[in-house]
Amino acid sequence: MRVHVADHPLITHKLTVLRDRQTSSPVFRQLTEELVTLLAYEATRNVRVDAIEIQTPVTKTQGVKISEPRPIVVPILRAGLGMLEGMVKLLPTAEVGFLGMVRDEQTFEPTTYAERLPDDLSDRQCFVLDPMLATGGSLGAAITFLFDRGAQDVTAICLLGAPEGVAAIEKQVEGHDVTLVLGALDERLNEKGYIVPGLGDAGDRLYGTA
Ligand code: PRP
Ligand code: URA
Secondary structure (H helix, E strand, C coil): CEEEECCCHHHHHHHHHHHCCCCCHHHHHHHHHHHHHHHHHHHCCCCCEEEEEEECCCCEEEEEEECCCCCEEEEEECHHHHHHHHHHHHCCCCEECEEEEEECCCCCCEEEEEEECCCCCCCCEEEEECCEECCCHHHHHHHHHHHHCCCCEEEEEEEEECHHHHHHHHHHCCCCCEEEEEEEECCEECCCCCEECCCCCHHHHHHCCC
16 A cells, blocks of 8 residues: 655645634635645546547647546545545546445444445546545445445545554555555544544534534
């Protein structure tokens, strides 16, 4: 598994505002979208393209276009939905599929309550969106689900990750082509399974339910 942790002052600046408990839901949503677009630039580095020839107003030249079958973007509901717009801004031709997951706050076990994805993901490049990688239960289950449907490779974009979650995913996806792109790698998980220093509950902060 490849792990890329962002190292850019704009990303750190936006994450700092996002972490601040005083930041309102509208600002939180806007920053989430902007951060995803910045992270998507790195996450799509290996998107498959085909060579094409085009005609400019001046001459013929060689270029590329995103290969078929198109990549698929999969936000993990609920909080991952806040990342969708920022991603499709950069990858407007991608197909979008959905996975609804919620973790039990006592056992940290994820349950899948919704799924809207093609039955066959053979040959598809998949981009999973979830702001928080805590224990790794939710993201690990999502990635396993996509590989079970035949996905060729999976790139996950998370705003924040805990070392425990990264290690859990690494163990779970051995032998598969997985890339993890993080806005920041935080210190640890606390006893409630929250990322420290983190930003609290991403879904609650996005949707004003705290
Ligand atoms: C949060 C978050 C991740 C998950 C991370 O979702 O958005 O999906 O927890 O925790 P894990 O790595 O320990 O699995 P939550 O289950 O709170 O659902 P929500 O998105 O509906 O708020
Ligand atoms: N889910 C969140 O929203 N935040 C955390 O810190 C951990 C799991």
